[in-house]
Amino acid sequence: MKISVVGLGFVGLSLASFLATKGFNVIGIDNNDEKRGKIIQGQSPFFEPRLQNLLRKALKMKLEISDDFSLIKDSDFIFVTVGTPQKEDGSIELSFIKKAAKSIAKNINGGKNKPIILIKSTVVPGTIENNIMPILEKNSKKQVDKEFGLISNPEFLQEGSAVKNTKYPHLIVLGGSSTKFLEKTNKFFLSLHPNTPIIKTNYQTAELIKYANNSFLATKISFINQIANICERVPNSNIDDIAKAIGMDPRIGNLFLNAGPGFGGSCLPKDLKAIINFAKKTGSDSTFLNAVEDVNKTQINNIISIIKKSLGTLERKRITVLGISFKPNTDDIRESKSIELIKKLINNKANVIVHDPKSQKNTYQIFGNKIEYSDTLVDSIKKSQCMIIMTEWNEYRDINNSLLKNMKKKLVIDCRRILSDQKLDAEYYAIGIGKD
Ligand code: UDX
DSSP, rough: OOEEEEOHHHHHHHHHHHHHHHTEEEEOOOOHHHHHHHHTTOOOOOOOOOOOHHHHHHHHHTTEEOOOGGGTOSSSSEEEEEOOOBBSSSSOOOOOHHHHHHHHHHHHHHHOOOOOOEESOOTTHHHIIIIIIIHHHHHHHHTTTTBEEEOOOOOOOOTSSSHHHHHSOOOOOESSSSSHHHHHHHHHHHHHHHTOEEEEEEEHHHHHHHHHHHHHHHHHHHHHHHHHHTTTTTTOHHHHHHHHHHHTTTTOSSOOEEEEEOOSSSHHHHHHHHHHHHHHHHTOOOHHHHHHHHHHHHHHHHHHHHHHHHHHTTTTTTEEEOOOOSSSSOOTTTOOOOHHHHHHHHTTOEEEEOOOSHHHHHHHHHHHEEEEOOSHHHHHTTTOSSSOOOSOGGGGGGGHHHHHHTTSEEEEEEOOOSSSSHHHHHHEEEETTTOO
């Protein structure tokens, strides 16, 4: 069986590598020369635990990397995993996926088999039928559901767990209009993931499932963050105990109730904006989703207020930001709340110094010499007047009194409560913990 994967980001590269290690002939297509160069050498172009090992195994087996779409000819399955980035108004940019669809169509044109094209990229309801299907039919001169299959197959993997989620997905969603192609795809996924439930539905519902899923995750986070803000005004109250308790109610569930500085990353903020924009276009009300977004916007202001309460003006104050990636185990800083925080600190004329085990390089691309960078945790807090833990990297869990001695003023703001059990000789604030 031959499988092609178009777009080698987190989703595409993990999938292509996984499928190759399962013994399929896999063609991975990407138009970024630098990225391809690294992948061919067995290097992951971004930091993702376990991916490099899987990629190296895959390259020794049957994974071929190229920018040449003609190689996808005669594929049985073609996965589309290109990005659908956010536009200014919150809607999604379709130019990459349209271009990919055109190239795919042109290259299945002469083929004799009936390939199945699976759209993994996140797109708003109606996109597959109204935008992608016509491009595929026009440029391939083939008819959907007769000469080729077209399936919506949204992806739920999390950065930092991309390999695990690709090997063991919790759910597979297939949306389409042909029972024959849906069944064929179902059989293929069953052979790969015999224990994973599969939901078969139509295009629009499958497209909307992805947005409903991500906006619900965002909802849980904004909900717990709002309760955390209330906790901060209730002496001695503790958001972690509250999250643990409500998480034991099976109707609520214990995941995604970790209060913090707000959600970031390349998906949750973008998908929430896109569904709000989509709701508006369809004339639906989005009051609730707007509130989820609004809560996420206020978290950083709360952090700034805490610092100001203790330091007064921030002008020329040396402030350390620990953790820039939007979560641990990734070097991805897209929509990271740390970026928003640093921008606000700069606007307040603070001297900012940052530390992150993996994303200093990416951070430099945004701030250049406007801030300082430290390779070590110790140096980053030397003479600092405030330390803000933004990302729960494991190494920050070891911060203790002897390390704090190097600070000029021992003000610690712990947005992830990783030090809340330690007796720190410092002015300590944590999101979601009420001062007595
Ligand atoms: C998300 C979805 O989880 C995934 O299913 C989808 O396919 C892509 O988008 P990802 O972007 O990798 O995945 O990040 P995720 O692990 O969901 O975290 C998003 C943000 O929420 C991070 O900034 C994280 O710190 C924050 N978060 C998450 C919390 O603040 N509290 C939580 O309890 C969970």
